[in-house]
Amino acid sequence: MNHLPATPFIQEKHKMRCFFNKWQLLNLISSSHKIEVSKGMSKVQWFSRDIWIICAGFVAAMHVGKLPPAVPVLQQELGIGLVQAGLLLSLVQGAGMLFALTLGSYVEKIGLKRCVLLGLGLLSAASLLGGFSQSVSSLLLLRVVEGFGFLLVTLSGPAYIRQLVPAEEISAKMGLWSAYMGGGMGISLLLTPWLITMMGWQGVWLTLTLLTLSLFALVATRVPKPQQSTQKIEVFQLIKTTLKHPPAWMLALMFGTYAGQWFSLVGFLPTIYQQNEISLTLAGALTASVAIANAVGTFACGIMLQRGLLPKTLVQTGFIILMLCALSFYIFQAQLPFLLQFACVFSFSLFGGLVAAVVFAQALRFAPSPVAISATIGMILQCSATSQFLLPPAIAAIVSATGDWFWVGIVMAAFSAMGWLLCQKLFQADVRA
Numbered sequence: 001m002n003h004l005p006a007t008p009f010i011q012e013k014h015k016m017r018c019f020f021n022k023w024q025l026l027n028l029i030s031s032s033h034k035i036e037v038s039k040g041m042s043k044v045q046w047f048s049r050d051i052w053i054i055c056a057g058f059v060a061a062m063h064v065g066k067l068p069p070a071v072p073v074l075q076q077e078l079g080i081g082l083v084q085a086g087l088l089l090s091l092v093q094g095a096g097m098l099f100a101l102t103l104g105s106y107v108e109k110i111g112l113k114r115c116v117l118l119g120l121g122l123l124s125a126a127s128l129l130g131g132f133s134q135s136v137s138s139l140l141l142l143r144v145v146e147g148f149g150f151l152l153v154t155l156s157g158p159a160y161i162r163q164l165v166p167a168e169e170i171s172a173k174m175g176l177w178s179a180y181m182g183g184g185m186g187i188s189l190l191l192t193p194w195l196i197t198m199m200g201w202q203g204v205w206l207t208l209t210l211l212t213l214s215l216f217a218l219v220a221t222r223v224p225k226p227q228q229s230t231q232k233i234e235v236f237q238l239i240k241t242t243l244k245h246p247p248a249w250m251l252a253l254m255f256g257t258y259a260g261q262w263f264s265l266v267g268f269l270p271t272i273y274q275q276n277e278i279s280l281t282l283a284g285a286l287t288a289s290v291a292i293a294n295a296v297g298t299f300a301c302g303i304m305l306q307r308g309l310l311p312k313t314l315v316q317t318g319f320i321i322l323m324l325c326a327l328s329f330y331i332f333q334a335q336l337p338f339l340l341q342f343a344c345v346f347s348f349s350l351f352g353g354l355v356a357a358v359v360f361a362q363a364l365r366f367a368p369s370p371v372a373i374s375a376t377i378g379m380i381l382q383c384s385a386t387s388q389f390l391l392p393p394a395i396a397a398i399v400s401a402t403g404d405w406f407w408v409g410i411v412m413a414a415f416s417a418m419g420w421l422l423c424q425k426l427f428q429a430d431v432r433a
Contacts, residue, residue, distance in 0.1 A: 175302010
């Protein structure tokens with residue numbers, strides 16, 4: 001059958017129909033894109049029930065931060081030596097270094113809410129007994145108990161928040177959660193010297209006991225029990241699966257390269273203060289501001305993730321700035337005035353928050369399975385604690401051997417470069433998958 005040639009009118013009508021269909025398709029794509037963007041930019045409910053879990057992280061970190069300002073008083077009243085003071089400071093990290101992965105693997109089996117409450121209970125009990133302690137040995141033992149309490153709260157928090165928070169809010173909430181260490185320690189470093197002058201170091205311990213018990217009651221009554229996994233959990237199989245999962249290693253090592261540097265750099269602040277004859281009161285405020293800067297950085301990073309910035313870009317930017325700050329601080333320490341030295345340390349802490357927030361947020365995504373989230377967090381915290389335990393003595397050894405800070409700057413820059421490369425490999429593997 002022969003087809004009649006199309007008239008100009010029919011051709012024009014056909015063109016109009018095609019144009020209309022294309023316009024509808026483009027409008028549909030545009031609308032769906034706007035919906036996705038509006039979801040990412042939707043208003044975050046900051047004061048929902050998960051806020052009490054985030055507060056638990058902050059309070060747990062306050063127990064870590066209460067000790068450094070109290071060390072001089074403890075030395076005077078209980079005769080604590082430098083080695084014992086160092087043990088008191090590091091025993092919290094010792095618990096994480098030895099048991100974080102193993103304990104994290106048991107968290108899902110025990111229950112997330114039970115672990116948070118157990119952690120807060122251990123912190124409360126240890127702080128209460130510590131407030132009445134008059135011997136160094138009992139304080140050391142109670143510090144170990146506090147270490148396990150801190151670990152239980154921080155291992156359980158991310159997986160618990162994931163169950164309580166809508167998917168579109170998780171990046172912002174994980175940014176806030178990641179601020180627990182800098183924020184909690186900063187608050188303690190700021191308030192403890194003032195509280196010691198009013199009520200002594202025992203008063204600080206007892207005040208934190210009351211605060212922790214109050215939070216225990218709020219979590220117990222206000223936060224719902226999370227959904228228990230129906231999947232049978234074999235703890236040793238969970239550990240094996242996590243250890244065989246390359247992204248978990250990359251996240252853990254990435255965080256380790258950052259955490260050891262942060263702990264070491266902040267640890268040398270007293271040296272800066274002593275060299276520049278800064279008063280103790282001002283020194284405490286400056287140290288607290290450095291810790292709080294880290295919390296501000298992690299929170300800001302969560303907001304940026306919520307608004308669609310790429311995690312890879314944020315982490316790699318963070319590591320580049322860490323590299324520049326460390327090189328400037330260590331290599332040019334003798335030439336830089338105090339304000340520039342402090343600016344390097346402050347910037348290091350602030351932009352280090354980009355690394356911390358992304359690592360905790362991506363742990364939810366890169367864990368081998370939902371039940372392995374706490375185990376993955378445990379692996380991250382174990383690498384972090386190991387790095388914080390080993391790197392400061394290594395720096396001291398380098399300075400003792402060379403008599404100069406130059407090679408410390410090179411080592412720190414190498415750690416940041418390793419973190420940058422690990423981030424590159426992690427997200428390259430993710431794209432290929």
